[in-house]
Amino acid sequence: GAVVSQHPSRVICKSGTSVKIECRSLDFQATTMFWYRQFPKQSLMLMATSNEGSKATYEQGVEKDKFLINHASLTLSTLTVTSAHPEDSSFYICSARDSGGRETQYFGPGTRLLVL
Amino acid sequence: QKEVEQNSGPLSVPEGAIASLNCTYSDRGSQSFFWYRQYSGKSPELIMFIYSNGDKEDGRFTAQLNKASQYVSLLIRDSQPSDSATYLCAVETGGTSYGKLTFGQGTILTVHP
Numbered sequence: 064g065a066v067v068s069q070h071p072s073r074v075i076c077k078s079g080t081s082v083k084i085e086c087r088s089l090d091f092q093a094t095t096m097f098w099y100r101q102f103p104k105q106s107l108m109l110m111a112t113s114n115e116g117s118k119a120t121y122e123q124g125v126e127k128d129k130f131l132i133n134h135a136s137l138t139l140s141t142l143t144v145t146s147a148h149p150e151d152s153s154f155y156i157c158s159a160r161d162s163g164g165r166e167t168q169y170f171g172p173g174t175r176l177l178v179l
Numbered sequence: 180q181k182e183v184e185q186n187s188g189p190l191s192v193p194e195g196a197i198a199s200l201n202c203t204y205s206d207r208g209s210q211s212f213f214w215y216r217q218y219s220g221k222s223p224e225l226i227m228f229i230y231s232n233g234d235k236e237d238g239r240f241t242a243q244l245n246k247a248s249q250y251v252s253l254l255i256r257d258s259q260p261s262d263s264a265t266y267l268c269a270v271e272t273g274g275t276s277y278g279k280l281t282f283g284q285g286t287i288l289t290v291h292p
Binding site for chain 2: 169
C-alpha cells in the first residue's frame with residue numbers, strides 16, 4: 064500500500080511555543096491531504112482539508128489562525144500549531160489521498176504532541 | 180443522531196470465531212465506505228473499502244454494504260489475538276464534502292485465546 068510519513072513522531076514543548084508537523088506521501092502524489100486530531104479514547108476528528116496550491120478548508124470550530132496549514136507540493140503538507148497550550152496536547156494524524164488511484168486515504172503514523 | 184454510528188463495544192470473541200462489526204450512516208449521499216483498524220497508540224490502518232452494494236471479500240475479511248438500509252459491516256473470520264484492536268468505520272460523502280471521511284466512534288475488539 065501507499066506510504067505516508069509524519070515528522071516528528073513525538074514532541075514535547077512548553078506552553079506558548081509553536082510546533083510544526085510535516086506530512087509526506089512517499090510513493091504517490093496527493094492533491095489533497097487531511098489533518099485529524101484524536102484525543103484519548105475518542106475517534107478521529109477532522110480538523111482541515113489541505114489542498115495543494117490553495118488555502119486549506121477548516122472544519123467548524125477549528126481556528127485557522129491557530130492551526131496553520133501549508134500544502135506546498137503534491138507530496139508535502141505541514142501543520143503548525145501556533146502558541147500551543149496544554150489543551151492542544153493530542154495525537155495529530157494526517158492522511159493523504161492517492162490522486163492517481165481509487166482515491167483511498169492512507170494515514171501517516173501520527174504525531175503525539177504534549178504541551179507542558 | 181450521529182452521522183456514523185458503530186455497534187457499541189467492547190466486543191469479545193474467542194480465537195477462531197467470527198467477529199461481526201456493524202456500522203450505520205445517516206447521509207444517503209455517501210458513496211464510499213472504509214474499515215480501518217487502529218492499534219493502541221498507533222494511527223489507523225486501512226483494512227478494506229467498499230463502494231457497491233453486496234459483499235467484498237479479502238482474505239479473512241468480508242465487508243458488506245447495503246445502501247438502502249444505510250448499513251455497512253465487517254466480518255472477520257478465524258479471528259486471531261492479533262486482530263484485537265479498535266475498528267473504525269469511515270464514510271465518505273460526495274458533493275462539496277468530496278473526499279472527507281466521517282468516522283464512527285470505533286468498536287474495540289478483543290480476541291481471546
